Amino acid sequence: MERDFGGEAENELQRARQLESIAALSGGIAHDYNNLLTVIIGNVSLIQSYVDPQDMVYKLLNEINEAALVAKSLTQKLITFSRGGAPLKETSDLAALVRSVAQFSLSGSNIKCQFDIADDLWLADVDKTQISQAVHNLVMNAREAMAEGGVITIAAGNVQNIDGTDDSIAGRWVRLSIIDRGHGIAPENMDKIFNPYFSTKQRGNQKGTGLGLSISHSIIRKHDGKVTIDSLPGAGTTVTLFLPASTKTLPANSAAKPRKASTPVPGCGRILVMDDDEMIINMAARILVRLGYETAFALNGSEAIALYEEALETDQPFDAVVLDLTVRGGMGGEEAIQHLLKIDPQVKVIVSSGYSDSPVMQDYKHYGFSAAAGKPYSLIELSQALDRVLNPSTAN
Numbered sequence: 001m002e003r004d005f006g007g008e009a010e011n012e013l014q015r016a017r018q019l020e021s022i023a024a025l026s027g028g029i030a031h032d033y034n035n036l037l038t039v040i041i042g043n044v045s046l047i048q049s050y051v052d053p054q055d056m057v058y059k060l061l062n063e064i065n066e067a068a069l070v071a072k073s074l075t076q077k078l079i080t081f082s083r084g085g086a087p088l089k090e091t092s093d094l095a096a097l098v099r100s101v102a103q104f105s106l107s108g109s110n111i112k113c114q115f116d117i118a119d120d121l122w123l124a125d126v127d128k129t130q131i132s133q134a135v136h137n138l139v140m141n142a143r144e145a146m147a148e149g150g151v152i153t154i155a156a157g158n159v160q161n162i163d164g165t166d167d168s169i170a171g172r173w174v175r176l177s178i179i180d181r182g183h184g185i186a187p188e189n190m191d192k193i194f195n196p197y198f199s200t201k202q203r204g205n206q207k208g209t210g211l212g213l214s215i216s217h218s219i220i221r222k223h224d225g226k227v228t229i230d231s232l233p234g235a236g237t238t239v240t241l242f243l244p245a246s247t248k249t250l251p252a253n254s255a256a257k258p259r260k261a262s263t264p265v266p267g268c269g270r271i272l273v274m275d276d277d278e279m280i281i282n283m284a285a286r287i288l289v290r291l292g293y294e295t296a297f298a299l300n301g302s303e304a305i306a307l308y309e310e311a312l313e314t315d316q317p318f319d320a321v322v323l324d325l326t327v328r329g330g331m332g333g334e335e336a337i338q339h340l341l342k343i344d345p346q347v348k349v350i351v352s353s354g355y356s357d358s359p360v361m362q363d364y365k366h367y368g369f370s371a372a373a374g375k376p377y378s379l380i381e382l383s384q385a386l387d388r389v390l391n392p393s394t395a396n
Contacts, residue, residue: 034354087127110149145182269319301331325353
């Protein structure tokens with residue numbers, strides 16, 4: 001039984017409105033949740049800096065941190081699903097990406113992956129993080145549908161049009177199919193499977209949230225793609241993604257990035273931090289003092305600008321500024337950086353946000369920032385960001 005979730009206009013419009021409404025709610029929840037995780041992960045890393053790594057307390061803190069990182073992953077899924085998840089596209093080799101994601105998703109399982117990928121598969125302009133998330137979700141669904149084990153087939157090829165849909169579109173498309181041999185989807189559930197939070201699986205830590213298919217569907221739509229489903233109860237399911245092929249060539253490989261240090265980098269100087277969450281401000285204050293910095297804080301961009309200007313006038317300038325990108329009911333980092341650059345063209349500013357796929361976070365230099373620190377961040381990560389800004393000739 002084949003269904004096209006980009007088909008009938010009225011149904012698609014209704015689904016789009018529902019997704020938009022829930023996406024807005026999810027984005028707000030994810031933002032608040034991410035701030036809480038920033039406080040948890042930041043304080044855990046701070047406590048660990050005072051504890052012997054061989055101590056049981058240190059190991060227990062590691063377990064808390066690992067749980068928080070799982071929660072961080074879920075938060076990022078919600079952010080991707082929300083309005084803040086617009087794709088940042090780059091020309092990519094989908095064959096390599098899909099192989100890597102599938103092998104990772106199935107590692108440690110009783111399922112093998114069989115690949116049927118065209119040697120001349122066209123490139124596509126995609127947000128690699130988002131497409132990886134979409135493929136991972138679909139492979140995990142296939143894995144969970146085959147609890148007894150077996151083989152999942154991942155096929156990819158080039159097509160000139162999307163067949164079998166009400167609005168078949170001619171053009172260059174990359175077709176990617178994830179084929180399982182699981183229990184299939186009941187006919188009465190076919191119209192619901194892409195609805196947010198709908199799930200036929202048992203609720204649990206890593207599965208049954210009902211977000212996986214919704215997120216994948218949202219990601220592909222944002223890439224101007226299409227999704228089709230072909231499922232037969234008791235025989236398995238095929239989910240097929242269609243993505244517009246690129247007309248560009250693959251960019252030259254960039255140099256490998258150096259590995260991050262695993263220890264905090266101490267420093268000195270005056271740091272101004274702007275964030276609208278007082279718990280984050282308190283956590284950041286303790287971390288910065290632990291690293292050796294003097295600190296001052298603001299709750300919005302306007303306060304940060306006033307404090308920075310006052311510091312210059314009193315010959316006690318700040319060596320660096322950390323700005324929260326999003327401030328509810330006040331000036332955020334993107335606007336504040338423009339004012340700071342007018343006051344001091346040499347200002348060194350780090351942008352901080354949980355929206356890791358935001359254009360500002362991805363291309364921070366274009367917006368006037370010197371570095372980016374994604375939330376939630378640890379003591380080590382914040383220390384590295386500050387070191388890169390304050391000591392660019394020696395920082396990795």
